[in-house]
Amino acid sequence: MNDDRLESEIRSMLAGRDPGAAPTRLHFAVRQVPTTVGRSSRLMKVHRRLMPLAAGLGTIAILAGLVALVGLAGLGRAPGPVGPGGTPATQATLGPFDPTADGSGIASAPNDVPAALVIVACGILAVVATVRTRSRRIRAVASAVIGLALIVVFTLRSVPLVGWVDGAIIPGVGILDSTGGVVEDAEIFAVGPNGVLTYGFDLTNTGPLPLDILGLAPDPDGGAWAVGMGPSQASVGAASIRVTAAGLLRDPNDCCILVPENTRPWERVHVEPREHQFVILAVRAGRCALGRDNRADGLRSDDVLEKIGVVYEVVGFQAMAVVTLPKPIAIPHKTDCQLPA
C-alpha cells in the first residue's frame, strides 16, 4: 500500500467522524461560562506561581520531620562514646580477647547519615518530578522509586536482621550452674563487685542480605556505662549488669572453650544470610553482686541480663537489633544492698 492510498483512507475515515456544527445546547452551555465560572484573578496567578516554591518548602518540612523521626524513633542514636571516657580501650591486636578491656567490641550507635541522605535525595527527586516535569509517566516512575527507596530504608533500619536462632551457648568465666536460679533457665554466674564474666553464643544473620556486625551497642536500654563513665564501681551502678566488651573466637570452627588462647579481640565481621557468628560477651556486675552462690539461701535475689544490642551494617545502612540472649545471665544479688539515692 502506497502513502497516497493510506493518506486517502485516513482522510476518508476522519471525514466520516466529522459531526458538523456544534449542537445548540453546547452553544448555550458555553455562552453561560463567563457568568457561571469565576475567572482567575491576578492573586490566583501569583498563587499558581508560588506553588512550586510552596511544594519545595513543604517537601523540605516533610523531610526534616522524617529525619527527626529517624533520630527520635529509636531506630538509631547519635554517635556516642565507645568506651570509658569516650575512647576505645587499647588492646593488642594479635593477643587474645581481654574481657577486662572495657570498650573493646563496643560499637558506636548506628550512623543515621546514609538513611538521612536517601530521604533527602527522595525529597529532591520528588520536587524535581513535581515541578520540573509534566510527564505523568516520569512522575509515576519517580513516585515508585521514592516509595521503594523509603520502604527499603525504613525496613533496613527497623527490622532486626540479626538474632539468636540456634547454635552454641557457652558460659565462660564465673559460671556456677544452669539451674536453680531465681529466673528459670538462666546461667548463674558468681562474680563479685566489678568482676567480669564471659558468655558466648551464636548470632545468626536472619535476613536475606549479607551484613557486617560492627559490635555490641553500649547499652540497648541506655544505661550509665553508655555515656562514657568508666568501669569503676560507681559507673557500673549498684544493681546493674552491663556488657562492657566483646570478642571473637580465634578459629570460628574451634568451638567453643572460652580459654584466652582460643579468643581474639573484636573486629568487624562479615556474615552471610543464615550464617552464624560466635560472639563472646564480657559482662560486669554491679556493686550489689553477692559474689557467691545464693541458691541455698532462704531470701535471695538475682540481677538478670536478658537482652543486648547488636550494631550492624547492611548495604551501607547501619542499624541496631535488640537480641534476646538464648539463656539469661543471672548474678546473685545482695538482698540488703542499698541503692544510692
Added chain:
Amino acid sequence: MLATAVRDRLVTDATEEFGALIERHLDGAYRLATVIIGDAMEAEDAVHDAAIAAWRGWSTLRDPDRFEAWFSRIVVNACRDRLRSRRRRPIVELTPDRIGEAVGLARQNGIESVASRDALARAFAVLDPDERIDIVLRFWRDLTIDGIAERTGTPSGTVKSRLHHALGRLRTALTIAENDR
C-alpha cells in the same frame, strides 16, 4: 464607586469579547474534539471543559487574534485528558483476528470498502492519545508539523516520530484487512 464602575465595565467587555470569540470558533472546536475522541457526547463535554479553562485563563491571552490557536490547544489538551482517562477502562486489543472478524462481518454485508475503513477506525481507536491527536491535526486539520507542534506543545521531532509510528500501525491494520479479503 468610580473604581467599581470601571471594574464592572472591564468585566463586561471581557465577557462580551470572550463570548464573541468562542462563539465564532465553537463549531470548529466541537468538530475537532469529536474527530479526535470519536464520541459526540464526550466531545461536547471536552469542549465545555475547554471553554471553562479558556475563560479562567482569559487574562493570559495577550493577542485576541491568536484565539483560535490558543483555544485549539486547550481543546486538544481536554481531549487528551479524556482519552487518557478512557484508557484506564479496558480496551479491546487490535489483533489480526479481530480485524479479520470485522472484515468478514462487513463482507457479509457486501461492503468491502466499509470493512477497510472499519479496520482503520479500529486501529485509530487504539492509538496512543498523542498519536491520535497528531493524526487528526495532520490529516483532518491539514496542519504542518510546526503547526501541530504548536497546538500540542511538543517539539517538532516528537510530532514527526509519533506520526511515523502511528502511520505504521494504521498501514499494518489496513494491509491486514485488505489481505484478508
